[in-house]
Amino acid sequence: MEVQLSKIAQGALNYDCPVLVLGGPGSGKTTLSLLKAQAMLPDLKPGQEVLFLSFSRAAVRQVEIRCRDILRSDERQQIAVRTYHAFAMEILRTHGKLLTGRSPRIIYPGQENLAKAAFEGDWESETERLAHEEGRYVFSQFAAAAAQLVAGSTSIGSLLANKYPVVILDEFQDTDDSQWNLVKALSTRSKTVFMADPDQRIFDYDSRVDPERLNHLRAHLHPAEFDLSGENHRSPGGGILRYADAVLANRPLPDTQDVTTRSYWPNGFDSTVHAGVVWMFSSLRKKGITHPSVVVLARTNSLVGKLSSILSNEHSFNGRTLNPVDHDVLWDADLTAAAALAVASILEWPSHSPEVALGQTLDCIADYFEAKNATNASKSARQTTERYRIAAERARKGESQRLTSARALGAACERSFIPQGDPSSDWRSARDLLGTGNDLADLVTNAKFVRLFRATDEIGSRLAEAWDLDGSYGNAITPVRRALEAGRLQSDQRNPQGCVLMTIHKAKGKEFDGVLLVEGQYQGSFFRETDTSAQRTSARRLLRVGITRARHQVVILRPQQGAIPLVD
Numbered sequence: 034m035e036v037q038l039s040k041i042a043q044g045a046l047n048y049d050c051p052v053l054v055l056g057g058p059g060s061g062k063t064t065l066s067l068l069k070a071q072a073m074l075p076d077l078k079p080g081q082e083v084l085f086l087s088f089s090r091a092a093v094r095q096v097e098i099r100c101r102d103i104l105r106s107d108e109r110q111q112i113a114v115r116t117y118h119a120f121a122m123e124i125l126r127t128h129g130k131l132l133t134g135r136s137p138r139i140i141y142p143g144q145e146n147l148a149k150a151a152f153e154g155d156w157e158s159e160t161e162r163l164a165h166e167e168g169r170y171v172f173s174q175f176a177a178a179a180a181q182l183v184a185g186s187t188s189i190g191s192l193l194a195n196k197y198p199v200v201i202l203d204e205f206q207d208t209d210d211s212q213w214n215l216v217k218a219l220s221t222r223s224k225t226v227f228m229a230d231p232d233q234r235i236f237d238y239d240s241r242v243d244p245e246r247l248n249h250l251r252a253h254l255h256p257a258e259f260d261l262s263g264e265n266h267r268s269p270g271g272g273i274l275r276y277a278d279a280v281l282a283n284r285p286l287p288d289t290q291d292v293t294t295r296s297y298w299p300n301g302f303d304s305t306v307h308a309g310v311v312w313m314f315s316s317l318r319k320k321g322i323t324h325p326s327v328v329v330l331a332r333t334n335s336l337v338g339k340l341s342s343i344l345s346n347e348h349s350f351n352g353r354t355l356n357p358v359d360h361d362v363l364w365d366a367d368l369t370a371a372a373a374l375a376v377a378s379i380l381e382w383p384s385h386s387p388e389v390a391l392g393q394t395l396d397c398i399a400d401y402f403e404a405k406n407a408t409n410a411s412k413s414a415r416q417t418t419e420r421y422r423i424a425a426e427r428a429r430k431g432e433s434q435r436l437t438s439a440r441a442l443g444a445a446c447e448r449s450f451i452p453q454g455d456p457s458s459d460w461r462s463a464r465d466l467l468g469t470g471n472d473l474a475d476l477v478t479n480a481k482f483v484r485l486f487r488a489t490d491e492i493g494s495r496l497a498e499a500w501d502l503d504g505s506y507g508n509a510i511t512p513v514r515r516a517l518e519a520g521r522l523q524s525d526q527r528n529p530q531g532c533v534l535m536t537i538h539k540a541k542g543k544e545f546d547g548v549l550l551v552e553g554q555y556q557g558s559f560f561r562e563t564d565t566s567a568q569r570t571s572a573r574r575l576l577r578v579g580i581t582r583a584r585h586q587v588v589i590l591r592p593q594q595g596a597i598p599l600v601d
């Protein structure tokens with residue numbers, strides 16, 4: 034890759050640490066951080082590594098891909114790219130006994146969900162108690178415990194600094210309170226490089242992610258600051274970034290051919306989306322890109338699910354037939370797994386009494402909302418979890434139900450669900466039953482993504498085996514869980530190409546030749562009439578992240594009626 038550094042970027046490269054590099058989308062922060070790591074490698078002693086910390090496995094994967102572009106393979110061996118969770122867990126596993134006198138035990142998310150469901154009271158305080166008194170740690174306690182170890186023990190701090198004399202912190206604006214404590218503890222002995230764009234702070238629903246984080250850093254470490262704001266290497270034409278910045282700042286939109294907005298009438302949604310994707314590919318090919326990558330982005334998972342079914346079917350647009358578009362979906366594997374287990378629980382109905390059968394299914398639905406809350410914390414997901422837990426209890430006691438879906442499922446369970454022995458049609462019937470109450474549409478959509486685990490054959494054959502043995506699906510949940518766990522590993526390793534669909538949040542840090550940003554008529558709205566000014570600002574930040582994923586072309590699809598203008 035041909036990299037030309039600006040004066041400011043070169044300044045950041047030459048400066049000793051601590052360094053804070055600021056810059057907008059595509060300004061070259063990640064690239065510069067890897068070049069800086071490369072420049073510092075010759076100073077490392079044998080066995081030492083540069084530690085690169087990021088937030089999610091997806092982000093780590095993205096950085097690893099970038100490492101391959103920039104660094105030689107021997108250089109890559111000396112860079113440890115980790116998530117905060119994995120790094121903190123490593124510290125906890127190795128030294129955690131010092132905190133409580135007992136060997137630390139990890140409570141994995143599935144176990145945490147069960148424990149949380151059975152617990153009455155404030156779960157966050159309970160997780161702190163579990164850590165301090167019993168040496169049992171849920172994922173969200175890892176960073177705090179690791180920070181305590183590094184800050185509290187000179188030996189641990191020195192050993193870590195000796196192993197990792199340089200630490201690079203990516204997307205620093207998204208660091209939560211305990212991660213910041215861990216970083217502070219590491220920064221006393223290791224050199225630190227911080228990369229940030231305050232306007233890409235899109236995880237602000239987490240109250241521990243403080244908007245003042247960069248000021249905390251400034252006050253604590255006084256890093257030398259380098260601002261790459263004027264640079265844009267991703268889409269050097271400039272139109273895409275100018276447009277995105279205008280949306281962010283609520284300024285008049287610039288006139289640029291790189292970004293087009295199209296509107297659709299309600300009954301034209303499917304064909305307009307489909308035509309938009311086809312047009313995008315052909316426009317990119319005309320620009321000379323032989324194998325373009327196109328991402329279709331929406332605000333919600335359920336709209337992403339809908340877009341996936343649209344692209345899987347044939348449509349007609351202006352008299353032209355549009356063939357299905359081969360695509361990948363980057364989806365939430367945890368949510369799909371939880372939704373699939375709810376479907377599997379229905380296949381088990383004939384093997385249990387109605388009370389047990391319904392209770393188990395309602396618990397699976399509660400688990401699904403728990404998983405939803407874990408990936409994207411919200412008050413409504415938490416409340417819905419609680420409601421389904423209560424409904425499950427009521428079912429087991431044979432009491433009447435208050436939730437629409439619970440009532441509909443109860444009635445279906447009373448009528449008894451009779452599987453026919455064909456796993457795929459029984460699976461669909463069970464899934465349809467979950468849709469009868471109308472308020473589980475999101476769960477049903479996620480259950481449809483099971484095909485993306487590449488595990489449908491495996492599930493089918495395991496269920497068929499169970500049926501052949503005794504004419505029922507018996508304990509269907511267990512084989513389905515096993516098949517999904519195997520499939521999930523594969524899904525994490527996939528590297529999406531061609532046409533990919535995902536939520537805007539998931540697209541952070543990635544880039545594609547073309548971006549199609551879709552607003553639904555009734556779901557996945559960019560803005561809401563009821564938005565507070567903080568919500569509107571946060572929606573603008575999110576749209577800017579989405580738009581700036583493109584190298585060459587952006588198409589924004591919005592409803593003809595009712596869409597709130599992108600700028601006032």
Ligand SMILES: Nc1ncnc2c1ncn2[C@@H]1O[C@H](COP(=O)(O)OP(=O)(O)OP(=O)(O)O)[C@@H](O)[C@H]1O
Nearest residue numbers: 035036037038058059060061062063064266267542
């Ligand atoms: N100095 C440079 N010269 C040429 N190309 C560059 C340079 N810096 C970055 N690029 C290219 O520009 C694109 C964006 O760079 P990079 O991902 O480092 O930016 P970023 O600031 O981390 O972006 P974002 O915040 O949107 O994730 C990449 O394709 C990268 O290869």
